[in-house]
Amino acid sequence: MSAEIKKILEEIKKQGREVLTYEESRKIIDLAGLPLNKMALATNTEESIEKAREVGYPIALKIVSEDVIHKSDAGGVKVGIKSDEELKKSYEEMMVNIKKHYPSAKVEGVSIEEMVEGTEVLIGSMTDSQFGKMIALGIGGIFTEIYKDVTFRLIPITKEDVKEMMNEIKGKKLFEGFRGLPQVKKEELTNLMLKISKLIEENPIIKEMDLNPVVATEKGLITIDARIILE
Ligand SMILES: Nc1ncnc2c1ncn2[C@@H]1O[C@H](COP(=O)(O)OP(=O)(O)OP(=O)(O)O)[C@@H](O)[C@H]1O
Numbered sequence: 185m186s187a188e189i190k191k192i193l194e195e196i197k198k199q200g201r202e203v204l205t206y207e208e209s210r211k212i213i214d215l216a217g218l219p220l221n222k223m224a225l226a227t228n229t230e231e232s233i234e235k236a237r238e239v240g241y242p243i244a245l246k247i248v249s250e251d252v253i254h255k256s257d258a259g260g261v262k263v264g265i266k267s268d269e270e271l272k273k274s275y276e277e278m279m280v281n282i283k284k285h286y287p288s289a290k291v292e293g294v295s296i297e298e299m300v301e302g303t304e305v306l307i308g309s310m311t312d313s314q315f316g317k318m319i320a321l322g323i324g325g326i327f328t329e330i331y332k333d334v335t336f337r338l339i340p341i342t343k344e345d346v347k348e349m350m351n352e353i354k355g356k357k358l359f360e361g362f363r364g365l366p367q368v369k370k371e372e373l374t375n376l377m378l379k380i381s382k383l384i385e386e387n388p389i390i391k392e393m394d395l396n397p398v399v400a401t402e403k404g405l406i407t408i409d410a411r412i413i414l415e
């Protein structure tokens with residue numbers, strides 16, 4: 185696993201790139217042992233419909249473009265699409281929205297994804313110029329930047345660190361399962377955080393990682409958005 189991760193990251197650097205594509209970011213997360221939702225890429229409406237039938241409705245549709253950093257801000261995320269018709273309409277609307285928000289964006293295509301709903305958690309990593317590699321845990325989802333409810337630790341972390349981090353989050357009640365939403369299982373989150381810590385420790389070439397959200401469902405924690413940037 186770790187040898188393959190290293191090989192992929194080195195290859196990307198060799199190509200002179202720092203920002204991993206959505207697919208590459210997901211591949212690294214997968215190799216690190218974190219569960220992801222089903223996903224397929226498409227480059228036109230016909231192909232999207234074909235892939236959506238494979239993934240199975242309802243699906244989520246997302247723009248895939250290196251130039252679009254905040255997808256949902258630009259109308260680049262549509263969820264709960266239930267039919268070919270709805271998908272065709274959503275696809276066309278999305279392309280119009282993206283053109284409006286990012287007129288010069290190079291669009292690689294769209295991703296067709298299995299729907300995953302639950303309690304949204306943010307997990308990330310960054311490199312501090314003074315302290316080095318840090319791991320972040322917080323309230324996830326599209327309101328992350330409004331709440332700014334995130335806590336940090338130096339990598340590598342221990343089980344005890346994760347316990348403390350969970351306690352430091354102001355909205356920690358959300359993790360306990362709020363208003364019928366699934367609970368974030370402590371042991372599962374701890375295992376996942378330790379895997380991320382190990383991934384970054386073994387691959388310091390990773391400058392930044394953003395897993396937002398990782399969704400707590402009845403079936404466990406599933407990552408549905410990933411972005412990795414290299415040094
Ligand atoms: N597969 C999915 N199933 C259910 N809901 C989803 C799915 N994908 C995205 N969403 C919802 O849409 C929100 C935004 O999606 P996502 O995180 O992929 O885009 P984004 O955060 O706008 O992009 P970025 O992280 O690049 O800023 C998620 O927080 C989630 O609520």
Ligand SMILES: [Mg+2]
Nearest residue numbers: 395396397409
């Ligand atoms: Mg996101």
